[in-house]
């Protein structure tokens with residue numbers, strides 16, 4: 551247990567200390583360490599503790615972020631309008647998730663569940679979503695996720711195409727056409743997915759993504775992709791959190807496998823047109 555309960559604002563240092571203590575005291579005895587944050591925690595500082603603290607990353611690595619959603623109350627929190635520059639924690643917790651569990655489904659109607667699922671997938675088109683009662687899901691769904699593991703990206707980029715067509719033209723203040731509710735919400739956080747054939751020039755991709763995180767790093771929460779690059783029989787995989795970006799050759803394309811590029815960006819005020827244009831600019 552970390553002092554004060556609130557991981558987000560006070561205890562990133564404490565988290566480092568606790569992880570190092572655990573790692574040293576019980577080295578080799580852990581399969582997993584599960585950190586339960588408060589409902590108000592911001593995910594980014596916790597995630598970045600694993601990505602940026604060199605000492606921590608010698609002992610432990612981040613497997614994934616699981617977001618447990620209370621189906622009965624989530625919509626209300628996702629739609630809460632915050633003062634300017636104040637983040638909606640519920641939206642952020644969905645946006646950073648590698649796995650999402652929609653719990654307490656027995657307390658909502660199918661229609662409510664449908665709109666909640668739609669809203670969640672609009673924010674995060676990447677994370678698989680499981681419906682649950684009393685939090686009951688398979689252990690495999692929450693442990694051994696490999697959300698930050700480049701070797702696992704090929705099985706991890708679950709691009710939800712059903713939402714590609716519906717989640718563009720939204721403004722931070724505006725309203726999502728096609729949504730059935732009639733209130734304002736923080737729609738500035740969303741996903742843009744690109745699924746496309748074509749071979750890419752890796753140097754161009756490097757330049758594009760570097761430029762992107764330089765200009766938009768603050769607003770880019772997560773990104774992942776599998777790319778088909780010229781002159782290589784292997785997939786090229788990448789993943790990033792804000793300004794941290796990792797990429798490397800992945801597994802070989804199968805002999806009969808269609809080489810499809812799949813990219814997912816999750817962030818605030820994403821410019822879908824610019825992202826698509828950037829992608830096209832990298833085609834060989």
Ligand SMILES: Nc1nc2c(ncn2[C@@H]2O[C@H](COP(=O)(O)OP(=O)(O)OP(=O)(O)O)[C@@H](O)[C@H]2O)c(=O)[nH]1
Pocket residue numbers: 620653654655656657682683684685
């Ligand atoms: N009907 C129903 N009740 C549930 C479900 N899951 C949990 N509960 C009940 O909801 C109540 C509150 O539990 P949670 O919402 O999980 O509480 P929590 O967020 O873990 O609470 P803290 O971590 O202590 O803040 C308990 O009485 C649970 O038994 C579910 O799927 N359906």
